Amino acid sequence: MRLLTPPGVAGVAVVLVLAEEREAALACLKTRNGAPWPHLPPGVPRLAMLEIDGTSVDEVLVVSHGNGTTELHLHGSPAVLATLRRRFVVQPASLPMEPADRLLLEALGPEQLELALEQRQWSFRGFLLELAAMSGSKRQIAMDEALQRSRAALAHVVPARLVLAGAQNAGKSTLFNRLLFRERVLTGPMPGLTRDAVAEQTTLAGYPYELVDTAGEGPCEAEVDREAIEVGRALRAAGHVLLVVDASRGPSAFDRELAERGAFVVANKVDLPAAPWPADMPCHLRTSCLAAGADTLRNEVGELLRASRRLPVAGRVGGPAALDRQQLADLESLRTSAEL
Numbered sequence: 001m002r003l004l005t006p007p008g009v010a011g012v013a014v015v016l017v018l019a020e021e022r023e024a025a026l027a028c029l030k031t032r033n034g035a036p037w038p039h040l041p042p043g044v045p046r047l048a049m050l051e052i053d054g055t056s057v058d059e060v061l062v063v064s065h066g067n068g069t070t071e072l073h074l075h076g077s078p079a080v081l082a083t084l085r086r087r088f089v090v091q092p093a094s095l096p097m098e099p100a101d102r103l104l105l106e107a108l109g110p111e112q113l114e115l116a117l118e119q120r121q122w123s124f125r126g127f128l129l130e131l132a133a134m135s136g137s138k139r140q141i142a143m144d145e146a147l148q149r150s151r152a153a154l155a156h157v158v159p160a161r162l163v164l165a166g167a168q169n170a171g172k173s174t175l176f177n178r179l180l181f182r183e184r185v186l187t188g189p190m191p192g193l194t195r196d197a198v199a200e201q202t203t204l205a206g207y208p209y210e211l212v213d214t215a216g217e218g219p220c221e222a223e224v225d226r227e228a229i230e231v232g233r234a235l236r237a238a239g240h241v242l243l244v245v246d247a248s249r250g251p252s253a254f255d256r257e258l259a260e261r262g263a264f265v266v267a268n269k270v271d272l273p274a275a276p277w278p279a280d281m282p283c284h285l286r287t288s289c290l291a292a293g294a295d296t297l298r299n300e301v302g303e304l305l306r307a308s309r310r311l312p313v314a315g316r317v318g319g320p321a322a323l324d325r326q327q328l329a330d331l332e333s334l335r336t337s338a339e340l
């Protein structure tokens with residue numbers, strides 16, 4: 001069975017019974033008089049009682065389709081669906097959707113919306129056919145331009161992981177909350193406050209990021225704290241790292257190590273008297289996460305990342321571009337075949 005409506009706590013749930021499940025599903029329906037459900041002509045909605053394991057569950061509307069499938073309109077309570085799931089496999093329906101339409105629905109910010117609207121003007125498949133029909137050198141140039149646009153377009157769609165790292169109490173969770181515009185995680189003066197890594201999506205300078213707040217590095221007595229620090233280390237290995245340093249204490253040996261491995265360095269707490277900052281330690285942003293406005297912080301961090309990832313200003317990319325891995329693979333395979 002396929003659930004055609006989004007999950008929720010109320011309203012109506014519409015479930016599509018597939019042709020192969022029809023007999024089993026109809027066996028669970030009774031007329032209002034308790035008689036077995038008759039085979040009905042398609043298209044006529046009828047009320048029926050749904051019975052699962054001898055228990056009357058719900059009064060449902062039954063709509064048979066000519067192609068052998070049947071719709072059941074249930075009361076949308078999760079309890080009713082849960083009862084149906086005890087007897088049948090109910091999966092969410094996945095409707096085929098063009099990547100540009102998906103982006104239009106899921107856009108986190110105006111830049112993603114603008115890109116989705118731009119890309120909807122073109123048929124990507126039609127564009128591939130146009131490319132395939134071009135002569136050799138012209139096609140190479142057009143394809144290289146499309147791959148260039150696709151790089152920027154995919155960066156609009158696929159969130160890059162950005163892990164906040166640093167010593168305990170440096171201000172990672174404070175920065176995390178500011179970048180999200182809300183108090184998502186606990187902050188406070190007690191070192192080692194954050195234990196579990198928390199991930200949230202947002203856009204910075206128009207590009208999507210999975211922001212991850214992690215446990216700070218520092219002394220820990222409990223096994224659970226050591227594990228939390230290990231999780232942070234593993235997360236850092238698969239993403240960009242935003243290293244938060246408490247500038248009133250200065251960078252630690254661990255901070256210097258992360259900076260050497262390419263982390264973006266934020267010197268935080270510049271509202272307090274500063275400790276010496278070693279000349280060979282990079283610093284990409286000096287700020288006070290407490291005092292700076294969230295907008296300013298988001299812009300500064302976003303621009304820093306955009307420039308270092310060599311991404312153009314977010315928004316339209318100026319021509320058909322791949323918006324998912326499949327489209328990119330199709331584009332690339334056309335280039336490979338052209339090279340043969």
Ligand SMILES: Nc1nc2c(ncn2[C@@H]2O[C@H](COP(=O)(O)OP(=O)(O)OP(=O)(O)O)[C@@H](O)[C@H]2O)c(=O)[nH]1
Nearest residue numbers: 169170171172173174188189192193194216289290
């Ligand atoms: N003066 C000052 N205090 C700050 C600033 N940023 C954060 N703090 C304070 O520093 C303390 C620690 O902040 P957190 O964000 O919880 O630090 P953390 O890095 O997440 O710490 P752990 O979770 O223990 O690793 C809190 O009391 C914050 O209010 C800042 O820019 N200036």
Ligand SMILES: [Mg+2]
Nearest residue numbers: 172173193194
């Ligand atoms: Mg924290």
